Amino acid sequence: MRGIVDIGTGSCFAAPTRVDYAPMSRRSDPPSALEARAFAVPRQLPVPGIIAIATGKLTPSTQAAQPVHVRYLDTFDRRLRRTDLVLEHVTLPGATWLRYRAFGRTAGLMEAPDAPLPAFARDVSHYRLRSQLSALIDVRRLLVVAETRGRLTVSRGHDREGKTVLVVECFAARRGPYRLTVRPLRGYERFARHAIRRLRDVEGVVPDRSEPMLAASDGPDAALGGAADPARVDLDPDERADAACKRLLAALDAVLDVNAPGIEADLDPECLHDFRVATRKARSLLGEMKRVFPPSVTRRLRSDLGWLGQCTGPVRDLDVHLLEFGSAARDCEEGKGNSAAALRDHLAASRTRAYRALCRTLRSARYRRVRSAFRKFLESEPPARPRSENALVPIVALSAARILKVYRRILAEGRAIGDASPPEALHELRKSCKRLRYLLEFFRGIHPAKPVERTIARLKRLQDNLGEFQDVQVQRAVLQEFRESAGASLDAAGGAAVDDQCAALSERERKTRAEFAARFARFDSKRAYKEFAAALGRGRR
């Protein structure tokens, strides 16, 4: 009887668990045959009267107007806004929900009732919404970028069964007209159709197709971040190289601007990540575009950017380790002694120290000097008669030559790697691949699209292998360092667990290394290189 009785005592049921039904799709809610409609209602018209017109002969149940707080959520880099999506969190006394909808549309793509304000996609209990958000924003934090307060009156029209067949909402902001929304329900669209027709006949009531988020005031996090996308710099193929490079660097500088406040507020690990990527890309661009700027300028800027990269490196590494080991630890907590918790504590403590140091750097005079020197360089007009020999070369020609040169270097470096080559050789190749990837991404708009995309896809497969090899090595080094520093604080099971993890990482490292030859062989195609070079040549002409 044990198995059954244990489960059956009402008081000892486990707390409700979040059920993840795996094959559930990410699709939107099933659409109603009629979309929700919004109307602007002049303030002088009485709300109860307008609602009564909308519900018609249906038996209405109208809640008294309640204070409502609508928060519009987005990431620091405005990923939702950039994809024309809106995520709104609505709070009424005793009720909260999330509505996910297309920008400018009234109908929700998805609605999640009983939803507390989420900080990350993973906090959303509604499976489909969580999946969609995760795909879009990954691990980025959701910020309150806009908000609006007012009073909401919700009226439901019921049929004879007491079933809700029509929902009418009236939102009264502090100023401006009321926004009345008629929400149809599937199978009962005719009631909404009648309501819409009746409302259209009321003098002064007009359809409202505006986006409510635009009328909302700034949220507490509005000042943080913004949309900065360096991939969107439109280059002119014949533009002189120094001007084109400056524009690319300016876009990257904007990414630094957008993310710096987020780093200082420790808002989201991705702020630091994006900051670092922008730094690396800017440094790489300056290094690859030889003789475009005076050597002394290039050297100084590269050194400054390198310093920024070094300052931000430790925190980022620890963020990644916390993410990696945190989830791994959750998966194998049982029977692993205190190693998982101890490792997390060790990493968290190291991260706190590194983060404090980073904040000091971001507030330092040197940081201000570095950023202002970079900005000054970007704002200066390109000289009419530059001394640097490549400054006036059309960017399409210069970038094509550089891309092909780095491509050839990768082929040479990769071919020189054998089974006995040291890990450093793979590390160097990984860096060269990264350089090529950045170049391709910077200049994809001025070269033939298909060959560039195809090369990026082939390169990515090689980079995945090299990246995993590097990650595994770093993780193993972190674990070994932890094993040594933790010493007696680890119990026997914990020590054994760390050894097991190290062994598992070594095995993964061996497998990844063994896979390299095949991955590189797929990338190392003379024909693919020739076709790519020809395509870039054609683009240049």
Next chain:
Amino acid sequence: MKTTALFSIKGGVGKTAAAVNLAHLAARGGARTLLWDLDPQGAASFYLRIRPKLAGGSRRLLERKNRLGEAIKASDFTGLDVIPADFSLRRLVLELNDLDDPLARLRRLLRPLRDDYDLVFVDCAPGVSLVSDAVMRACDLVLVPTIPTTLSIRTYAQLVAHAREKGLDAAIVPFFSMVDRRRRLHRDVMLEFAGRSPECSRIFIPYATEVEQMGPRRSPVTAFGPASAPARAFEQLWSQVARRLGADG
């Protein structure tokens, strides 16, 4: 889209209560859920306040492609839609019998909805018939609420034998329903049955007035009494069903 039927040869075992509560929990978790009330008594429709009426009755449902989609009604719960019952469903056996390949018919009717829903729960009428065979053919999982009494267990055995004979390959999972643990007979039957039937769910739904309250309140117990013992039992059962459907998916 995965389809789960709540079915039993015996009546009054808690099929409808289970169908309504499981569908409500699935929708609450974010799945786009459809509850198909195939029982002419229309109890599931009643619980969700939906008029048990299909325009054109069951015949029109079978005749026209996409008719099922037109019959769908939104419930008062986000994410949960319903195909209401109709008294004409009592003739469904005869109407199915007139058609070619009647066993595949319900599956074919559901096919156009596969992009709109993640989960379909079918609340079946009691008894073995062509309809129940067609439901079992259309479903990925058949949940069989079983009262822990000798006769209920016997009808479960009959159902399994029938499915095997007809080659209906849906997974059949019994679970105990309306359990009164004060009764020795219930305890003994559960112990004995669970011992010899590994497929039996370890979750059971207790006999509780909250489930009876679904009638006057016309709402799932998981909505009006989420902390009650039956609501928590349904949550556990849904958790198990979701995992099972997920593993199969």
